[in-house]
Amino acid sequence: MLFVLIGLWTIGLLLLLTDPRRLSTRWISSIAFTGGSGGLSAVIADDVLPYVRERGSLTEELHTTLLAAELVSSYVCYYGLPYTFLMFAIVYSPSYTHWRRGWLPWVLLTPPLASLLLVPKPGDPIPYLYVCAWVTPYIVIGIVLLIAAVLQERNSFLRRSRILVATAAAPTLLFTLFTSYLIPAFFGIYELWRYNAVLIAFTIAVILISSFRYSFMGLQISIQNQRLDYTLRAITSGTSILNHAIKNDVGKIRLFGEKMKADAEDGLLTPEELTRDVEVILKASQHIYDMIYRIQGQTQEVELRLEKVDPIQLMQECIEMMAPEQQGVTVQTHYTYNGSLLADRAHLIEVWTNVMTNALEAMPSGGMLTVAISETKRKIVVEVKDNGEGMEQQQLKRVFDPFYTTKSGRRMNFGLGLSYCYAIVQKHKGTMNIHSKRGEGTSVFMQFPKPPRDVQSTLR
Structure with missing residues (x-):
């Protein structure tokens, strides 16, 4: 999971530095940061805590701090990833200017915030049934908007850019919907989220390859500018x-x-x-x-x-x-x-x-x-x-x-x-x-x- 953490946060930072004023760039960077937070949570649980414990340096105060950091990182990923993905898909849509509303991000943020107020069942990291009720439409609608953006684009160069974005984001988020939310909620299988790393590696590969050969959300332009x-x-x-x-x-x-x-x-x-x-x-x-x-x-x-x-x-x-x-x-x-x-x-x-x-x-x-x-x-x-x-x-x-x-x-x-x-x-x-x-x-x-x-x- 260290690869997920470093890879996603690096991509998020590069995209943000490319064009920080662009709204869609800020939201797609947020996807990378919230997704990378899941990797941080896993690194703390799987690597940091065992390492500190083996060295005999795990004090009660440090243990409490690490557990709190793991919990916060986990919540940022579970609740932040679907929200930032939907917001990105909305602002990236060609129709966004026609139905842009200043209150929309706050309304869509209400279900994730409400999730923090609910107590999960014993053994569950989050209240799955409630979370699935809003995460599922968030991710599905986001994927539909990305596909619609490709179909609506008439400019051949911009269409290729939208295809690359949809290819990088849609399969990974769809896979995550099942492994991190639906399957744990209805089948009680909790460890499938570890396989998300395979799709995340695919996403990072698409971004890097397209950035050098074409352009991904302006990333290639930034590299060319410096040279x-x-x-x-x-x-x-x-x-x-x-x-x-x-x-x-x-x-x-x-x-x-x-x-x-x-x-x-x-x-x-x-x-x-x-x-x-x-x-x-x-x-x-x-x-x-x-x-x-x-x-x-x-x-x-x-x-x-x-x-x-x-x-x-x-x-x-x-x-x-x-x-x-x-x-x-x-x-x-x-x-x-x-x-x-x-x-x-x-x-x-x-x-x-x-x-x-x-x-x-x-x-x-x-x-x-x-x-x-x-x-x-x-x-x-x-x-x-x-x-x-x-x-x-x-x-x-x-x-x-x-x-x-x-x-x-x-x-x-x-x-x-x-x-x-x-x-x-x-x-x-x-x-x-x-x-x-x-x-x-x-x-x-x-x-x-x-x-x-x-x-x-x-x-x-």
Whole structure:
């Protein structure tokens, strides 16, 4: 049981440190802490007390203290685990904002507190029949809510995250319901709870594996942040990033200049097309000007100037600016979020054009580029997806590292694009994740916090 104690409390602490302000993170950490309390109770009874007794150090006062600690830890697990699990499932549900009530946690806490007032039958650690009456619906409803959250999620990246959470929590809690509550209550078999360690090991394995390969409640993002912060600070000047930004815009100016020249020579240049092409060139040159003043030349820090922007309008501008690079590529857009976004316009244009440039370069023979802007209850989700070459897992692990590139054969490529994008999204208090498989294309997911209600008014 020492493994259960250390494993669950370590996971709980890591999750809590990842995002302490997030309500669902606090509740899932509480599940780990209350579950680990059961391990603490077992360690005191099975290891600490016998060890102290064998050494002849067990005084009456110490014995009373250890028994009290064992009892409190046991109650925290028995009564706290179902409660924290249900509360997590509630706040993690996509429908939580529609029926959120401040009094709900206190109402749901009433049955666990009432359990402390009841005296268990002789030989029983808790009043099983009463406890089963509220624990059973708490755990069953929690599992149903987690499964419903998976089924309701339409965003593919967020659905995978919800599947991982449900896989880690639901089987273990269902098994615990039988071994720790129902079977002792109705069959008088009390020691089956020791087998919970097997399912807890499974839960910890799911969390650790998913944290390194994907993300579990933001845990991977925290690890990447530390590594990225360290490596980005090795870049003693913003000059290289600025060069990368200028390179992209100079390329756009050149493409549209060549297009205007070719259309003029062929007699195809109409005043309307000329106006559109000139506008793109002017926007690209303005973007270069803005980027020069956004990046402080003598440090690695990037300055953000937040303003209220329309993400759909901004995305459309990016798509139009990249029109000459889209030969053979069909662009599909899916926009379901109609609100605003607090962002730095210049940096966000740079991020989105970088991501789309990578997508287009992954489809040299043409393909499908899908751009989507959607929302969850707290986030604005931007997805850029291509059906190009895709990446191997080893490449995927390093795509955010500064100076790492898969395009070493191309001139003017510094390997700074995605590390810059990652840093900018993080400075917007957002997250950036990439899912890719060789031969199946690549999806880039960027999540940004929704602005306050007074700023989030509809723009169209």
